[in-house]
Amino acid sequence: MSEVQVRGLTVEYQTSAGWLPAVAGASLDLRAGEITGLVGESGSGKSTLALSLLNAVPAPGRIAAGSIEVAGVGDVVRLTGRQLRKVRGGELGYVFQASQNSLNPLKTIGKQLLDLGRSHEVSDLRALIARAKDLANRMGLDGDRVLDSYQHELSGGMRQRVGIVFALVLNAKVLILDEPTTALDMLSQASVLDIVRKVHDENQLSTLIITHDIGAISEIADRLAVMYGGRIVEDGPLLDVLRRPTHPYTKALIGATARITGDVDAARPLPGRPPDLTTVARVGCVFRERCPFAVAACADTEPPLEAWEAGRRRACHVEPSTVLAGQPGTPAAV
Numbered sequence: 187m188s189e190v191q192v193r194g195l196t197v198e199y200q201t202s203a204g205w206l207p208a209v210a211g212a213s214l215d216l217r218a219g220e221i222t223g224l225v226g227e228s229g230s231g232k233s234t235l236a237l238s239l240l241n242a243v244p245a246p247g248r249i250a251a252g253s254i255e256v257a258g259v260g261d262v263v264r265l266t267g268r269q270l271r272k273v274r275g276g277e278l279g280y281v282f283q284a285s286q287n288s289l290n291p292l293k294t295i296g297k298q299l300l301d302l303g304r305s306h307e308v309s310d311l312r313a314l315i316a317r318a319k320d321l322a323n324r325m326g327l328d329g330d331r332v333l334d335s336y337q338h339e340l341s342g343g344m345r346q347r348v349g350i351v352f353a354l355v356l357n358a359k360v361l362i363l364d365e366p367t368t369a370l371d372m373l374s375q376a377s378v379l380d381i382v383r384k385v386h387d388e389n390q391l392s393t394l395i396i397t398h399d400i401g402a403i404s405e406i407a408d409r410l411a412v413m414y415g416g417r418i419v420e421d422g423p424l425l426d427v428l429r430r431p432t433h434p435y436t437k438a439l440i441g442a443t444a445r446i447t448g449d450v451d452a453a454r455p456l457p458g459r460p461p462d463l464t465t466v467a468r469v470g471c472v473f474r475e476r477c478p479f480a481v482a483a484c485a486d487t488e489p490p491l492e493a494w495e496a497g498r499r500r501a502c503h504v505e506p507s508t509v510l511a512g513q514p515g516t517p518a519a520v
């Protein structure tokens with residue numbers, strides 16, 4: 187069962203060249219009890235999609251089309267004002283990118299938790315604090331001490347965990363973590379992700395973890411979605427996608443990741459650069475300029491994201507078997 191259903195989501199930012207899409211027609215399901223990893227290079231639209239799930243795209247941005255149905259909540263795109271504030275941090279727990287720095291430096295963690303509780307009209311604030319301490323303890327923190335601390339008294343890894351406590355303390359059903367381990371050393375990365383997996387399992391959450399590090403996510407996610415140029419280009423069960431990537435971009439990303447290929451020498455960086463809002467192709471496939479498999483159709487028609495096997499979708503004109511075999515055809519002039 188899907189807890190969250192994103193359909194046809196298009197999100198635009200206003201730029202000097204007009205309103206341009208950072209996410210274009212994206213569809214994605216977050217299923218109950220599953221962790222979905224969302225990967226893609228910088229600028230592919232991951233954070234924009236995450237912010238949309240909370241209807242929190244900052245100006246000058248707007249959700250131009252699509253719907254985001256959350257079980258028990260309705261279409262988040264249509265929520266406003268008080269309803270929206272209640273859902274954010276309530277049913278939908280989140281840790282935004284760079285949220286290490288989003289704590290208030292002037293208040294203790296405990297005071298900020300009380301603020302969160304009040305803003306969500308929690309009547310039993312004592313129970314809220316007890317739950318926060320329990321969550322913190324389970325994350326390997328000293329709950330009493332952390333709640334009495336100011337942000338500067340905590341290490342980066344501790345702040346990340348505190349962020350996750352905030353995301354979960356109001357009994358979220360859906361957890362959205364945007365780059366939760368960036369800026370942490372490898373050891374803290376692994377322990378924060380372990381904790382996320384544990385809390386996720388205990389509470390049967392639907393979790394979305396966003397990262398540009400496909401290696402880190404490969405150890406804890408159930409499903410993998412790959413984004414490029416504002417499009418979801420492939421998704422499916424994690425191991426299946428890692429073993430049999432059928433989108434040339436997924437294949438290239440995996441090939442560039444020694445942690446997955448197990449071979450530091452063979453890991454090839456992706457040639458070329460990802461597009462931004464102004465340079466992304468308006469016609470045809472957004473990946474075609476970097477794609478070794480591109481054929482003539484890729485210049486003319488955008489490939490739709492379609493199911494091709496149970497549980498798997500891809501947006502590519504080239505046959506899955508050709509990409510799997512790794513034998514690019516003769517590139518058409520694209």
Ligand code: ATP
Pocket residue numbers: 199200201208226227228229230231232233234235244245246247283398461462463
């Ligand atoms: P990263 O891995 O660097 O966090 P991302 O995949 O999260 O990247 P987004 O932050 O969603 O990507 O950005 C998607 C595109 O939208 C990028 O081209 C970015 O430059 C552009 N963008 C993001 N925020 C704004 C904004 N406020 N105004 C204009 N353009 C924006």
Ligand code: MG
Pocket residue numbers: 232233234283364
């Ligand atoms: Mg981002």
